[in-house]
Amino acid sequence: MTSNERALERRGRRLEYATTAWNVVEAFIAVGTGLAANSLALVAFGLDSCIEVFASLVVLWHLGGATEEADPARARRALQLIAVAFSLLGVYLLVQAVRGFVTRITPESSPLGTVLMAATVVVMFVLAWGKRRTGQSLGNRPLIANASLTFIDGCLAAGIVVALLADR
Numbered sequence: 001m002t003s004n005e006r007a008l009e010r011r012g013r014r015l016e017y018a019t020t021a022w023n024v025v026e027a028f029i030a031v032g033t034g035l036a037a038n039s040l041a042l043v044a045f046g047l048d049s050c051i052e053v054f055a056s057l058v059v060l061w062h063l064g065g066a067t068e069e070a071d072p073a074r075a076r077r078a079l080q081l082i083a084v085a086f087s088l089l090g091v092y093l094l095v096q097a098v099r100g101f102v103t104r105i106t107p108e109s110s111p112l113g114t115v116l117m118a119a120t121v122v123v124m125f126v127l128a129w130g131k132r133r134t135g136q137s138l139g140n141r142p143l144i145a146n147a148s149l150t151f152i153d154g155c156l157a158a159g160i161v162v163a164l165l166a167d168r
Contacts, residue, residue, distance in 0.1 A: 001067065005138065012134045012143050013063050019127050020056045022120075023049040029116050037110035040103070041160050042094045045117070048089065052153050055085040055146050059155060062142045078142035085149060093156075110164065117161045124154030 001009075029047035033041025062078035065071060128151035135143030 005067075007061055008134055008138045010110075012131070012138065012140065013087060015127055015130045015134060016056045016063070016143075017147070019146075020053050020060075022127075023047045024157040026116065026120060027053070030113065033110045033113040033116065036130050037108040039110055039112060039164070040100060040114045041107070042110060042117075043099045043164055044092065045050060045156065045160055046090055048153065048156065051085050051088050051092065052149060053078075054088075055149050058082055059142050060084070061142070068136070068140060075141060075146065076093055078110045079145060082142055082145045084147065089149070089152065114161060114164045117157045117164065121154050121161060124150050124157060128154060 009104075018162050027046045029067045030042045031048065032046075034040070034046060058078050058081040062074060079112040085132030131143055131147035131150060135141070135147055
């Protein structure tokens with residue numbers, strides 16, 4: 001492995017550590033503010049953060065091993081686990097859509113939740129961009145796949161910001 005590849009791998013790890021740290025904090029704040037404001041969207045987003053943490057831990061595991069070329073089975077396993085995270089996200093979105101339609105619960109205003117979601121939009125898009133660039137430079141498919149999950153997380157946060165602002 002060249003020094004450039006080692007530097008890229010370190011950057012990939014830092015991006016995943018940052019994603020994990022953000023999502024752990026985000027999970028607690030989103031669930032807490034969501035429960036206080038009776039906001040199903042915030043509570044569900046907090047739970048979604050756990051899916052993102054799982055995917056980041058998978059990529060960290062993958063980056064801690066051999067390169068994708070040296071151990072293609074490890075890369076395949078990482079991609080399968082990230083696919084599980086995507087599947088969980090899909091189920092989560094479906095359940096929340098049906099639940100929201102059926103319950104028609106009206107959430108209270110949550111300024112802290114709105115600020116958290118707005119910050120999450122920016123943070124997730126920046127992290128997704130960094131992961132995609134780094135993953136492409138390394139030729140690391142699990143990191144690229146996780147960049148897509150992080151991007152979707154940012155899109156979900158943007159949708160929640162719009163919904164929270166529309167409820168005012």
